[in-house]
Each structure stands twice: as structure tokens, then as C-alpha cells.
Amino acid sequence: MRRTGRLTKAETRIRDADGRVRRVTASAPSAAAARQRLHDKLRTRPAFGRGGTLSADSPFPSLVALWLEDLDLQDLAEGTKESYRDLLRLHVLPAFENFMLGEITTGRVESFLKSQLALSYSRAMHSRSILNLLFGFALRNDALARNPVEGTSQLRKPKNTPQALTLEQVAAIRKAAxxxxxxxxxxxxxxxxxxxxxxxxxxxxxxxxxxxxxxRPCDVRDTEQGMVVRVTGTVVFRKATGLIRQTHPKTASSVRDIPVPEFAAVVIRRRMRTLRPDEGERTIFANRTGGVLNPYNVRRTFREMVELAGLGDTGISLRWYRRTAATVIARGLGTDAAATFLGHTSSAITEGHYIEPDPTTDHAPAAHLERALRPTAPVPDALDSSGCFGEQLELEALFDVEDEAEGGDADA
Structure with missing residues (x-):
């Protein structure tokens, strides 16, 4: 600090991000004013070596804008990118848009995540993930010294017991449908x-x-052992194009061959008979113009059917059918069989990544589902946890063989 004429000059040396030491000065009529002006100058000067794109004084929306530009360049599914954009726009950005990056402390993030957790565990987890991605980007751009999300409390998932449909509920919804x-x-x-x-x-x-x-019809094949369908895609909504048939399902392990029980195969054959030979790549379920059926309209219609069945207060949705199929297979054939049937990643990484897959299709799950869930005379203990269901099926198969050997009617 030195006096030069009517002004006092404050001076310091600072090492920048590129490792070089530079001199910074500021002058003012008084020593206190010069010192304050020097502090302001240090706080607002560009950070040499990183271009000054982001700093602790950058507003949060600036970080979001740059991160979204980087997101567009990443090799991610478009659906994932749209989910990130929606989450930012609807939940994260409104909570932090008035803060500078340096003002977003661990305590502020903790308070925000707790407010999200009070609404939904899923929303809180997604919000935490997106904040981690954002502040990780800020760290890589030297805007912050630490990630404020790292010190927040663990989000504890509420206990939720999966529910499957009972045979009575299956029958009631079938009747209503x-x-x-x-x-x-x-x-x-x-x-x-x-x-x-x-x-x-x-x-x-x-x-x-x-x-x-x-x-689609091209995903269906009838074999001597029964029908097999191959999962090759899913219906999704894209803002740019609307509803489309995506050419791949949710995950790589979701691409799979599924043996179909006869009660479901009858439905597929009936729907395919209404299509022309040249419509092999059109979806079996379609709207009046031949386009994919809108999942929103399907869910709305299904809710009306559930109400008609007198089950409106149960929370039953289309997802319950997937749980029901998984429960029946797991009770009779084991958890691994159910995971394979549903297209979940196996816990046996070695088998999944290093052993050549068996090209044959196991039709036991289809036979199991047929006996358990067919419209006429389903096995009553299909969803019973007593563990006797698998034994009952084995006895039924034995009786069928004995009936055939004696010349009787095995279906009687």
C-alpha cells in the first residue's frame, strides 16, 4: 500500500490457474477504499488458464446452459436427455436459479433434497443425480473447489412390498374388460x-x-413347442416426433425371446389375422391410422376397466401384470428364471458376459403361466407362498402321462 499524489495504491501478487504469478493493483482516495477496490478486482478478474467460462460468481442458470450444450454432444439415448431437460426445467432450476454457484452450499442442497423427498423418493433421487452431474461439470471447469452435493444426507428409500394380482382380481378385470x-x-x-x-x-x-x-408380426413365430415372441423395441414419446416405436427396448438385456402361454398366444394370433401380409412390421396394437397405440389412452381405458371391476381403490395398474407374471414364475421355477423371463440383468456377471448363450428357448415358463393364469380352470394355488405349486404341476404332468398310457383323455 503506497500513496501516490492524491491516491492510495493497493497492490498484491496472485498465482493464477495457469501457475503464473501476476501483479494486481487498485487505486482510490483512501487506503480503505483502495483495499476494497483491490478485493473487488480480484473477485471479478478472469481466471487465466481456463478462459473464465465459469466461476464461483457465475449464476446457476449459466452452469445449466453450458451443461445442456455438453449434454447434446454425449452418446446418450434421446429419451434420457429429454428426462434430464425436464427434470432441470421443472424442479432443479426453479430452486437455484437466483443463486451464484458459490452460494449453493451443502446446506442449501440438503434442504432442497429433503423437500423433494417429502414429495417423492424417486424425484429426490433424480434431483440429486442431476445436481451431481451439474456440479461435476462445474468442478471440471474449475468453477468450484468442491461438490456441495457430496456432504448431503443419504436418501433412504421407503420400504415398498411389491404386490401381484390375485386370481380373483385377474378374473374380475377380465370380466370387466x-x-x-x-x-x-x-x-x-x-x-x-x-x-x-x-x-x-x-x-x-x-x-x-x-x-x-x-x-409386430415379424417379432412372432409359432414353433412346434409353442409361440415365441422377441422383444425388439418399445413405444416412447419424443417431443420432436411424438409417439414412435423405438427400435430398442429399455436396456440391452431387455432384448429377449419370450415363450408365450397358449391363452396369450390365442390373442396374438387373433389380432394378426386382421392384418395384411404386407403389414409384418406394423405394430399389432395400433390406432385407426395404423400408428402406434398411445400408452396414455391405454392406461386411461384400463383404469376405467379396473373401476368397472370394483377395484378402483386398489391402485392396480398395468405394471401389476408384470409383477404377477414374475411372482408366478419365481414361486414355481425360482428367481433366476423370473429374472431371465422379464429381461433383467442376471447377478451372475460371468454367465452373462463370458458364456455363450443357449440358442434354445425354455418353454417351461409358458407352460407354468398357462396352467396358473388361463381363463378356464386356473390352478388355484398359483400365487400361494406355501411352496406347493411347483409340486402340484409336477403331479399334474405325471397324471397326464398316466392317462395317456391308459388311453384316457388327458384334458378331461
């Missing part, structure tokens, strides 16, 4: 049976709803 909008004199279009058929397919294959809506 068959009767939905079939009464004479109702205004509006009659039922085209698509949702009625869809729930049979979901029950018999354990597909995700989007996968079932994306099924």
Missing part, C-alpha cells in the same frame, strides 16, 4: 378389444406395457 363399452345405446365408439387383448398379453409374457405395444 370383456364388458367394457359393449352395452347397447352407449354414446361414442364401441370397444375395439385392444386393451382387453393387451392385458392378456401382459399377463402371459411379463412384458413392459411399452414393449407389448411395440410388438
Amino acid at each position: 370383456a364388458e367394457w363399452r359393449t352395452a347397447p345405446g352407449l354414446p361414442g365408439p364401441k370397444s375395439d378389444g385392444q386393451v382387453r387383448d393387451l392385458i392378456e398379453l401382459l399377463l402371459g409374457t411379463g412384458m413392459r406395457p411399452g414393449e407389448a405395444l411395440a410388438l
Whole structure:
């Protein structure tokens, strides 16, 4: 600090991000004013070596804008990118848009995540993930010295016991689906049976709803052992194009062959008979113009069917059919069989990555689902946790063999 004429000059030396030491000065009429002006100058000067793109004084929206530009260049599914953009726009940006990066402390992030957790565990987890990505980007650009998300509390997932449909619920919804909008004199279009058929397919294959809506005739083959369908896509909504059939399902392990029980195969064959030979790549479930069926309309119709069945207060959704198929297979054939049937990644990484897959299709799950969930005379203990269901199926198979040997009718 030195006096030069009427002004006092404050001076310091600072090492910049590029490692070089530089002199910084500021002058003012008084020593206190010169010192304050020097502090302001240090705080606002560009950070040499990083271009000054982001700093602790950058507003949060600037970080978001740069991160979104980087996101567009990343090799991610477009659906994932859209989810990130929506989460930022709807939840994260409104909470921090008035803060500078240096003002977003661990305490502020903790308070925000707790408010999200009070609404939904899923929303809180997604918000935490997106904040981690944002502040990781800020760290890589030398805007911050630490990630404020790192010190926040662990988000504890509330206990949630998966529920499967009971046989009584399956039968009640089947009846309601068959009767939905079939009464004479109702205004509006009659039922085209698509949702009625869809729930049979979901029950018999354990597909995700989007996968079932994306099924095409070219994905179906009838073999001597029974029908097999291959999951190759799913129906998704894109802001740029609207509803489309995506050419791949949710994950790589979701591409799979599914043996179909006869009660669901009947539905597929009936729907395929309404299509022309040149429509092999059109979805089996379609709107009036031949495009993919809207999942929103399907869910709305299904809710009306659930209400008609007197089950409106149960929370039953189309996802319950996937749980039901998984539960039946797990009870009778084990958890690994259910995971394979549903297209989940196996816990045996070695088997999944290093052993050549068996090209044959195991039709035992389809036979199991057929006996357990067929519309006529289903096995009553299919969803019972007593562990006797698998033994009952083995006894039934034995009795069938004995009936054939004695010349009797095995289906009687």
C-alpha cells in the first residue's frame, strides 16, 4: 500500500490457474477504499488458464446452459436427455436459479433434497443425480473447489412390498374388460378389444406395457413347442416426433425371446389375422391410422376397466401384470428364471458376459403361466407362498402321462 499524489495504491501478487504469478493493483482516495477496490478486482478478474467460462460468481442458470450444450454432444439415448431437460426445467432450476454457484452450499442442497423427498423418493433421487452431474461439470471447469452435493444426507428409500394380482382380481378385470363399452345405446365408439387383448398379453409374457405395444408380426413365430415372441423395441414419446416405436427396448438385456402361454398366444394370433401380409412390421396394437397405440389412452381405458371391476381403490395398474407374471414364475421355477423371463440383468456377471448363450428357448415358463393364469380352470394355488405349486404341476404332468398310457383323455 503506497500513496501516490492524491491516491492510495493497493497492490498484491496472485498465482493464477495457469501457475503464473501476476501483479494486481487498485487505486482510490483512501487506503480503505483502495483495499476494497483491490478485493473487488480480484473477485471479478478472469481466471487465466481456463478462459473464465465459469466461476464461483457465475449464476446457476449459466452452469445449466453450458451443461445442456455438453449434454447434446454425449452418446446418450434421446429419451434420457429429454428426462434430464425436464427434470432441470421443472424442479432443479426453479430452486437455484437466483443463486451464484458459490452460494449453493451443502446446506442449501440438503434442504432442497429433503423437500423433494417429502414429495417423492424417486424425484429426490433424480434431483440429486442431476445436481451431481451439474456440479461435476462445474468442478471440471474449475468453477468450484468442491461438490456441495457430496456432504448431503443419504436418501433412504421407503420400504415398498411389491404386490401381484390375485386370481380373483385377474378374473374380475377380465370380466370387466370383456364388458367394457359393449352395452347397447352407449354414446361414442364401441370397444375395439385392444386393451382387453393387451392385458392378456401382459399377463402371459411379463412384458413392459411399452414393449407389448411395440410388438409386430415379424417379432412372432409359432414353433412346434409353442409361440415365441422377441422383444425388439418399445413405444416412447419424443417431443420432436411424438409417439414412435423405438427400435430398442429399455436396456440391452431387455432384448429377449419370450415363450408365450397358449391363452396369450390365442390373442396374438387373433389380432394378426386382421392384418395384411404386407403389414409384418406394423405394430399389432395400433390406432385407426395404423400408428402406434398411445400408452396414455391405454392406461386411461384400463383404469376405467379396473373401476368397472370394483377395484378402483386398489391402485392396480398395468405394471401389476408384470409383477404377477414374475411372482408366478419365481414361486414355481425360482428367481433366476423370473429374472431371465422379464429381461433383467442376471447377478451372475460371468454367465452373462463370458458364456455363450443357449440358442434354445425354455418353454417351461409358458407352460407354468398357462396352467396358473388361463381363463378356464386356473390352478388355484398359483400365487400361494406355501411352496406347493411347483409340486402340484409336477403331479399334474405325471397324471397326464398316466392317462395317456391308459388311453384316457388327458384334458378331461
